Amino acid sequence: MKINFTNKYLVWVGLSIILILGFILSILIPLLASDLSSVILFITIFLLFVVQAYLILKFVGTRLDKNQKFGIILYHSLNLLFTVVIGFSIPLMESDFRNNTGIVMLPMVLILGLIITDKYDKNIKNIHYDQDLNDIKAQDKPVIEFEDKKYVFSVNSLLLLGIGTPLLAYGIYLFFDTEAQFWLHEIVVKQTVYFLNLFFNMDVSPSYAPVGKYHWSFDFVGNINGDPLGSIFFETFCTGIQAICVFAGIIICVPHSRDKNTNKDIIWRKTKALVVSSLIFYVVNIIRMLIQIELYYLGYPWESIHVSISAASSFIAAIIILLLHKWIPEFIISIIYAGTLISKKFKQIRNPKED
Numbered sequence: 001m002k003i004n005f006t007n008k009y010l011v012w013v014g015l016s017i018i019l020i021l022g023f024i025l026s027i028l029i030p031l032l033a034s035d036l037s038s039v040i041l042f043i044t045i046f047l048l049f050v051v052q053a054y055l056i057l058k059f060v061g062t063r064l065d066k067n068q069k070f071g072i073i074l075y076h077s078l079n080l081l082f083t084v085v086i087g088f089s090i091p092l093m094e095s096d097f098r099n100n101t102g103i104v105m106l107p108m109v110l111i112l113g114l115i116i117t118d119k120y121d122k123n124i125k126n127i128h129y130d131q132d133l134n135d136i137k138a139q140d141k142p143v144i145e146f147e148d149k150k151y152v153f154s155v156n157s158l159l160l161l162g163i164g165t166p167l168l169a170y171g172i173y174l175f176f177d178t179e180a181q182f183w184l185h186e187i188v189v190k191q192t193v194y195f196l197n198l199f200f201n202m203d204v205s206p207s208y209a210p211v212g213k214y215h216w217s218f219d220f221v222g223n224i225n226g227d228p229l230g231s232i233f234f235e236t237f238c239t240g241i242q243a244i245c246v247f248a249g250i251i252i253c254v255p256h257s258r259d260k261n262t263n264k265d266i267i268w269r270k271t272k273a274l275v276v277s278s279l280i281f282y283v284v285n286i287i288r289m290l291i292q293i294e295l296y297y298l299g300y301p302w303e304s305i306h307v308s309i310s311a312a313s314s315f316i317a318a319i320i321i322l323l324l325h326k327w328i329p330e331f332i333i334s335i336i337y338a339g340t341l342i343s344k345k346f347k348q349i350r351n352p353k354e355d
Helices: 008-031 035-060 066-092 100-125 134-138 155-176 183-200 241-253 266-297 302-313 316-327 330-350
Strands: 144-146 149-151 205-208 216-219 231-234
Touching (some): 008 035, 008 100, 035 066, 066 100, 100 183, 100 266, 149 330, 155 241, 155 330, 183 205, 183 216, 183 231, 183 266, 241 266, 241 316, 266 302, 266 316, 316 330
Antiparallel strands (some): 216 231
16 A cells, blocks of 8 residues: 555654654653663664654655755654653653643644644645635725735634633633642752752752642752741742743634635744743743742842742743734734724714715
């Protein structure tokens, strides 16, 4: 049976199998005591990267230039690398809910693989839609043009942005605030402890207690002015997930233009904005905690530095807004579009047309 390498869904299934194999094999590496077995697993995982690249090249053939070929291989390789890191980390974790790391993250990387494949499939096919927006203009609806693209939004999509964004953001936060997702607490705490000891030689350690509200905390050795430093307890809000949830809600609910040529790549643009903004917020949150805990270690009152530095770090949201405008101009344009519709409606109320 000959495989149709031009079918993006068949190729995605093959890439998904590679991701799942990489995840499973990486889980086994920390569990095997034999050095030889670990080496064999590492070599096997490396071969998965090679097989993945071969499958991608068979998919794109000669239909993409060198830069585009490098792009699709790079994105899929990073996706596989992230999957391997997740699998490798799970056996090293202490949390009772560490297995939920894979349950949550593995479907995400599989979906990301499909989005990447679909993006380059559209590049290969060079899809262009022939359509006329005159019927929309005839309905007396505004059409906003920006960078040679046309933006027209339905009222329902604008309502979804306004109503759906806070509901979705809150729902995502509630999901990660459940005890079953406290594996995220462990990841953030242990990474923060690693950098605290690396940069500040602080001799702080993570502490796990699978009871009560706070499962994880930072434990300090020593005291300042005779007072013991004690522990700093960790909660979901400390992960920075709330900021990620807000922008995830915005990005997902941003309306699509009714012009097909404008929104043919919007899923890819939304995905890129979501991944990059989440990464920025995650890194900034780690830096925020490093600064706060170092100042606390030096003797500053926790209540003062916690509030002030947390507020200061929120300004990073301005950078994310710029990213949204670069990759998803629909967000700002949809707000302008809604304002135009409201303004037009008020004008009609104040100056009704005479029969």
